Amino acid sequence: MHAYRSHTCADLTSANVGDNVRLSGWVHRVRDHGGLLFIDLRDHYGITQVMADPDSPVFAEIEKVRSEWCIRIDGNVMARDESLVNPKIPTGEIEVFIRDIEVLGQAGELPLMVFGDQEYPEETRLTYRYLDLRREKMQENMKLRSDVVASIRKRMWDKEFREYQTPIITASSPEGARDFLVPSRLHPGKFYALPQAPQQFKQLLMVSGFDKYFQIAPCFRDEDPRADRSPTDFYQLDMEMSFVEQQDVFDTIQPVLQGIFEEFGGGRKVDAEWPQISYRDAAKWYGTDKPDLRNPIKMQDCSDHFRGSGFAIFAKLLEQEGTEIRAIPAPTGGSRKFCDRMNAFAQKEGLPGMGYIFWRDQGEGMEAAGPLAKNIGPERTEAIREQLGLGVGDAAFFLGGKPKAFEGVAGKARVVIGDELGLTDQDRFAFAWIVDFPIYERDAETGEIDFEHNPFSMPQGGMAALEGAPEDVLGYQYDLACNGYELVSGAIRNHRPEIMFKAFEIAGYGKDEVEKRFGGMVNAFQYGAPPHGGCAAGIDRIVMLLADEANIREVILFPMNQRAEDLMMGAPSEPMNEQLRELRLRVLPPEA
Numbered sequence: 001m002h003a004y005r006s007h008t009c010a011d012l013t014s015a016n017v018g019d020n021v022r023l024s025g026w027v028h029r030v031r032d033h034g035g036l037l038f039i040d041l042r043d044h045y046g047i048t049q050v051m052a053d054p055d056s057p058v059f060a061e062i063e064k065v066r067s068e069w070c071i072r073i074d075g076n077v078m079a080r081d082e083s084l085v086n087p088k089i090p091t092g093e094i095e096v097f098i099r100d101i102e103v104l105g106q107a108g109e110l111p112l113m114v115f116g117d118q119e120y121p122e123e124t125r126l127t128y129r130y131l132d133l134r135r136e137k138m139q140e141n142m143k144l145r146s147d148v149v150a151s152i153r154k155r156m157w158d159k160e161f162r163e164y165q166t167p168i169i170t171a172s173s174p175e176g177a178r179d180f181l182v183p184s185r186l187h188p189g190k191f192y193a194l195p196q197a198p199q200q201f202k203q204l205l206m207v208s209g210f211d212k213y214f215q216i217a218p219c220f221r222d223e224d225p226r227a228d229r230s231p232t233d234f235y236q237l238d239m240e241m242s243f244v245e246q247q248d249v250f251d252t253i254q255p256v257l258q259g260i261f262e263e264f265g266g267g268r269k270v271d272a273e274w275p276q277i278s279y280r281d282a283a284k285w286y287g288t289d290k291p292d293l294r295n296p297i298k299m300q301d302c303s304d305h306f307r308g309s310g311f312a313i314f315a316k317l318l319e320q321e322g323t324e325i326r327a328i329p330a331p332t333g334g335s336r337k338f339c340d341r342m343n344a345f346a347q348k349e350g351l352p353g354m355g356y357i358f359w360r361d362q363g364e365g366m367e368a369a370g371p372l373a374k375n376i377g378p379e380r381t382e383a384i385r386e387q388l389g390l391g392v393g394d395a396a397f398f399l400g401g402k403p404k405a406f407e408g409v410a411g412k413a414r415v416v417i418g419d420e421l422g423l424t425d426q427d428r429f430a431f432a433w434i435v436d437f438p439i440y441e442r443d444a445e446t447g448e449i450d451f452e453h454n455p456f457s458m459p460q461g462g463m464a465a466l467e468g469a470p471e472d473v474l475g476y477q478y479d480l481a482c483n484g485y486e487l488v489s490g491a492i493r494n495h496r497p498e499i500m501f502k503a504f505e506i507a508g509y510g511k512d513e514v515e516k517r518f519g520g521m522v523n524a525f526q527y528g529a530p531p532h533g534g535c536a537a538g539i540d541r542i543v544m545l546l547a548d549e550a551n552i553r554e555v556i557l558f559p560m561n562q563r564a565e566d567l568m569m570g571a572p573s574e575p576m577n578e579q580l581r582e583l584r585l586r587v588l589p590p591e592a
Helices: 122-127 136-158 199-207 246-264 279-286 312-317 336-348 371-388 403-420 462-467 497-506 511-524 539-546 577-583
Strands: 020-032 037-042 047-052 070-079 094-105 180-183 191-194 212-220 233-242 276-278 324-330 355-361 366-369 395-401 431-435 440-442 449-451 477-482 485-492 532-538
Touching (some): 020 047, 136 212, 136 233, 136 246, 136 539, 199 212, 199 532, 246 431, 246 477, 246 485, 276 279, 279 431, 312 395, 324 371, 336 355, 336 395, 336 403, 355 371, 371 395, 395 403, 477 532, 485 539, 497 511
Parallel strands (some): 047 094, 276 431
Antiparallel strands (some): 020 037, 070 094, 180 191, 233 532, 324 395, 355 366, 355 395, 440 449, 477 485, 485 532
């Protein structure tokens, strides 16, 4: 017999009754039933109930066993009494009578329990992550992650992509986040960087003639943490294709991701129609460039109904250039109580409040109620109701000003309204491509032009587009949103050196600076670069959605905490003086 096991803790069924078996695993829990000892023995695959009574030759040793001890047992498989069968586990028809036991590893007092659903502070869970990972939910999350990655790889190979590995140590490249720098011992005073993404390398692969590339790529960014983002490193499905347009990329990645969500979504509906929404429309309708389309609420511009109206705050606001009044429809939200709750929400977000109108049945017909209705009168109120398609029992909320100043709060309010009124379909994955991103923006204070989004996107219209107003230039750049999260980001690349130099010149970067920062890629484009484009999909975020988790750390094996610290391994740590001398570095004390 094998030294540790003849079966896993998920293998044994009624067909094994009478067999002599060997199992190894962890003591999930111990139950003492007056002289009968029952142990739920757990391994990676499942749980088997093992038991002993005073007739067992090792009963005295079994009495010493405690939770999370790692043990091996030998015993006989017995059928459970019919009334004691546990249909919830594969081994629920049997139990194993223990004849021999070996303690493979004792466990001290546990800082967190593996059995049960107790909640523990995240700091405790991350300090003892190896124990936290033993818990059933975490085991399932990590198995899901592994299965998702395997399925993605197969689907990409089936589409005739090949996987290539790009460097982990490279040159610093400003791509929107801070680099992690790596000092060079052989070149004192110089630094490598960990790649924020394989962006330049995958484009160089296209120049090299590799038509379809993909990689499950590690990426490193020194970012501030959020619940849906790791502060140090993450993995993405990185892909690039030659001789393609934007729609080709969409048509390639959609069946891959749709198939993943159908395979691992647990029966939740996966939308097959992925609408394409312009960046500006997404901001206007949803207040965000990553809208949750499970929520049917679509915001609308109602400015004309308030111009010259009796509601002085909005009327005067609209006299300023670039302002508007936006309405958030709230079907079934037509009660003063709900309106007051949303007003309080706006105040928590730092606004004075949020105007509202709600419509109620007064017996003799519908009546518009609320402070706004009184100020603007029945004619304007009725026009607003008709525009928004609302009726009795519904409400609408209003925010005004320059859109960029209030869109974020409006987007949050839309989400809260959808959730609180039960309008958002929680049992569904809804996708949308966000397209037509502006390449440039003008600083409101200085008037200077700079890049608003990816500077390496091909401008729509090519060189001719760069001759007009910079704010009007759109790029072939796109994101994929799902349930309020950004899952994919990508672009058709600017592969023409003359267009690239002109694009950077508009933002104030001279040719010399572009060649200095991106010399490798710019030089390569001088030698017959093909049109190419691609995208990257966040693996961690995909698994987070599939696992129905709100925190990305629940689907990463060994994540950092919110302060970008590894509490288990003690990182970041202070270097030894010898290491600093080798690297010719000196560490300055932190500023007071």
